[in-house]
Amino acid sequence: MDDHYMVIEGIRSLLQNEKSIEWAGHAMNAASCLAYLNNQQPDIILMDISMPGQSGIDLCKEVKEKYPSVFIIGLSTFNQQSFIQKMMDNGASGYVLKNATQEELMEGIETVMKGRTYLSIEAAQSLQKNSNGEMPVLTRREKEVLELIAGGMTNPEIATKLFISVTTVDTHRKNLLAKFDVKNTALLIKLAVQMELI
Amino acid sequence: MDDHYMVIEGIRSLLQNEKSIEWAGHAMNAASCLAYLNNQQPDIILMDISMPGQSGIDLCKEVKEKYPSVFIIGLSTFNQQSFIQKMMDNGASGYVLKNATQEELMEGIETVMKGRTYLSIEAAQSLQKNSNGEMPVLTRREKEVLELIAGGMTNPEIATKLFISVTTVDTHRKNLLAKFDVKNTALLIKLAVQMELI
DNA sequence: CATAAAATCATGTAAAAAGGGGATACGGGG
DNA sequence: CCCCGTATCCCCTTTTTACATGATTTTATG
Numbered sequence: 001m002d003d004h005y006m007v008i009e010g011i012r013s014l015l016q017n018e019k020s021i022e023w024a025g026h027a028m029n030a031a032s033c034l035a036y037l038n039n040q041q042p043d044i045i046l047m048d049i050s051m052p053g054q055s056g057i058d059l060c061k062e063v064k065e066k067y068p069s070v071f072i073i074g075l076s077t078f079n080q081q082s083f084i085q086k087m088m089d090n091g092a093s094g095y096v097l098k099n100a101t102q103e104e105l106m107e108g109i110e111t112v113m114k115g116r117t118y119l120s121i122e123a124a125q126s127l128q129k130n131s132n133g134e135m136p137v138l139t140r141r142e143k144e145v146l147e148l149i150a151g152g153m154t155n156p157e158i159a160t161k162l163f164i165s166v167t168t169v170d171t172h173r174k175n176l177l178a179k180f181d182v183k184n185t186a187l188l189i190k191l192a193v194q195m196e197l198i
Numbered sequence: 199m200d201d202h203y204m205v206i207e208g209i210r211s212l213l214q215n216e217k218s219i220e221w222a223g224h225a226m227n228a229a230s231c232l233a234y235l236n237n238q239q240p241d242i243i244l245m246d247i248s249m250p251g252q253s254g255i256d257l258c259k260e261v262k263e264k265y266p267s268v269f270i271i272g273l274s275t276f277n278q279q280s281f282i283q284k285m286m287d288n289g290a291s292g293y294v295l296k297n298a299t300q301e302e303l304m305e306g307i308e309t310v311m312k313g314r315t316y317l318s319i320e321a322a323q324s325l326q327k328n329s330n331g332e333m334p335v336l337t338r339r340e341k342e343v344l345e346l347i348a349g350g351m352t353n354p355e356i357a358t359k360l361f362i363s364v365t366t367v368d369t370h371r372k373n374l375l376a377k378f379d380v381k382n383t384a385l386l387i388k389l390a391v392q393m394e395l396i
Numbered sequence: 397c398a399t400a401a402a403a404t405c406a407t408g409t410a411a412a413a414a415g416g417g418g419a420t421a422c423g424g425g426g
Numbered sequence: 427c428c429c430c431g432t433a434t435c436c437c438c439t440t441t442t443t444a445c446a447t448g449a450t451t452t453t454a455t456g
Contacts, residue, residue, distance in 0.1 A: 004275065004297040010208030028297075077202065099202040099226075139432060152385035154412060168434050174414075184442085185413075186387050187350035193391040337402060352442060366404050372444075373402095382412085383443075 001027040001056075002048040002075065007098065011046060014102045021109070030059045034066075041067050044109060046096070049076040049087060057087055064091030071112045094118035136179035143197070145172040150189055150198045199225040199254075200246040200273065205296065209244060212300045219307070228257045232264075239265050242307060244294070247274040247285060255285055262289030269310045282317070292316035333393055334377035341395070343370040348387055348396045 002008050008026045015021045024042040027033035033045075045063065049056040060072050073094040074087040087095065093112040096105055097120050104120055111118035138146065148158045155173065159166040182188050192198045200206050206224045213219045222240040225231035227249065243261065247254040258270050271292040272285040282293050291310040294303055295318050302318055309316035336344065346356045353371065357364040380386050390396045 004205075005299060006208035006212065006296045007202075007204050008208070009211045010204035010206070013207045013211035014204065098204045101203060141433065149384050150388050152380060152382055152388075154382070156412085164433085165435055167436055170413080171434080177414080182350060183414080184350055184352070185382075185384050186347050189384050189387040190348050190350075190391055190396065193388055198388065339403065354442085362403085363405055365406055368443080369404080375444080381444080 001029075001033050001045065003028050004048075007048070007075075011105070014105055018106060030062075033059065034062070037063065037067055037070070041070050044071045044073060044112060046073050046075055047092075049074050057090055060087055060092050061090035073108055073112055073118070088117075096120045138176070138179065138197075142172055142176055142179070145169060146176055146188075146192055147198060149173070149176075149185065150192060199227075199231050199243065199249075201226050201249045202246075205246070205273075209303070212303055216304060228260075231257065232260070235261065235265055235268070239268050242269045242271060242310060244271050244273055245290075247272050247282075255288055258285055258290050259288035271306055271310055271316070286315075294318050333395075336374070336377065336395075340370055340374055340377070343367060344374055344386075344390055345396060347371070347374075347383065348390060 002011075005028070008028070012023055012026070015023060024040070025036060027036055033047075047056045047060060056074060060074070063070060063072060068091075071094075072087075072092045073096055074092045075096055075098055077098050093115075094108050094117055096108045096118070100108070100120055108118040108120060144162065145158060148161060153161065155166050155169045158169045162169070177183065177188060180188050180191050182191065189198070200209075203226070206226070210221055210224070213221060222238070223234060225234055231243075231245075245254045245258060245261075249257075254272060258272070261268060261270060266289075269292075270285075270290045271294055272282065272290045273294055273296055274282070275296050285293065291313075292306050292315055294306045294316070298306070298318055306316040306318060342360065343356060346359060351359065353364050353367045356367045360367070374386060375381065378386050378389050380389065387396070
């Protein structure tokens with residue numbers, strides 16, 4: 001499933017020559033995907049990670065809870081380390097880039113069908129080597145503060161909102177700068193948005 | 199042309215049933231696209247706006263300069279008003295979203311072949327209505343300053359870099375905040391990254 | 397060439413963020 | 427039980443941003 005018709009059509013086209021694969025259908029949003037699964041369950045779902053409304057990450061969790069036997073392979077445009085991790089945490093069995101070749105896609109499907117995990121990260125790494133890709137591990141509170149900063153709030157405003165002292169907010173903020181290894185808010189927010197943490 | 203194989207395959211699949219259309223080939227980067235055009239020119243190129251390395255916007259300009267008779271239709275995932283505008287400025291004849299249906303795509307191609315302009319913005323607007331979508335028009339200097347801010351530089355550093363006074367940088371910065379209608383750097387950078395201006 | 401837009405520079409104040417120290421409390425895991 | 431990570435709090439200083447107000451020069455465009 002994917003929210004872009006061209007991508008769905010592309011995958012269908014890539015798989016139509018494979019006799020071992022039967023195309024069950026497609027969905028362009030979470031609701032229709034769940035409605036479909038209510039009637040029948042395929043062996044594998046190729047699921048775009050980023051979609052409008054409910055993300056593939058949430059949907060992955062929901063599908064695996066209701067239908068544990070369905071394997072899910074995440075699809076994404078970039079090598080989004082954070083999202084891949086979340087996707088796997090939520091029960092996905094694999095991950096394929098959208099610029100994968102037919103061979104890679106088939107390899108991923110076959111690997112996952114055997115019950116193993118497939119990650120097309122090697123290909124991704126060569127593409128994505130520009131940004132260091134190191135994603136800091138944030139605590140619950142740090143994420144909250146980060147989101148409020150990105151929302152344009154100042155430290156005093158954040159302190160009021162979270163019912164904590166301004167100095168505490170300041171400390172969290174300092175820790176965020178340290179974890180991201182940046183020296184000001186501009187870089188912090190840029191990285192956070194690019195890593196899709198916000 | 200597109201940097202994602204699945205998208206290329208999707209478009210090819212959508213068009214293969216159309217007898218009026220002959221699939222000339224595909225390219226996954228600017229260099230191979232130009233190399234191809236060196237030998238033969240198709241009537242129309244479907245060109246992804248955002249690609250690694252040379253963007254579709256730059257490539258569009260280059261192609262139209264060398265081969266003015268080739269029509270170009272921009273392809274993009276989101277309704278990126280700014281990019282669409284630049285693409286049209288650089289000589290593109292149309293614009294289609296990647297989640298277009300076969301009918302929309304064909305309509306776009308046929309319209310452009312007749313020498314007219316096709317913009318699938320109506321569909322885009324309904325999708326993109328969540329974010330206000332108002333993208334400010336920035337001057338050359340403002341863009342420079344914005345990018346340096348996003349690069350983590352302070353006003354004195356930017357001033358040195360651009361050989362201008364700190365107060366001038368400050369003025370540009372104020373104008374940026376005003377144009378984006380935000381009150382601090384965090385929001386400014388968030389919006390700029392999300393609008394893919396950075 | 398005239399007008400508007402853009403780019404430049406300035407002065408001053410107030411607020412916010414960054415950088416450097418410390419310190420206390422609490423909870424879970426070894 | 428003690429350690430470690432997390433969260434909380436405080437002080438101080440310097441730098442950077444934000445806001446207000448005004449002005450001159452350059453550049454683009456009709």
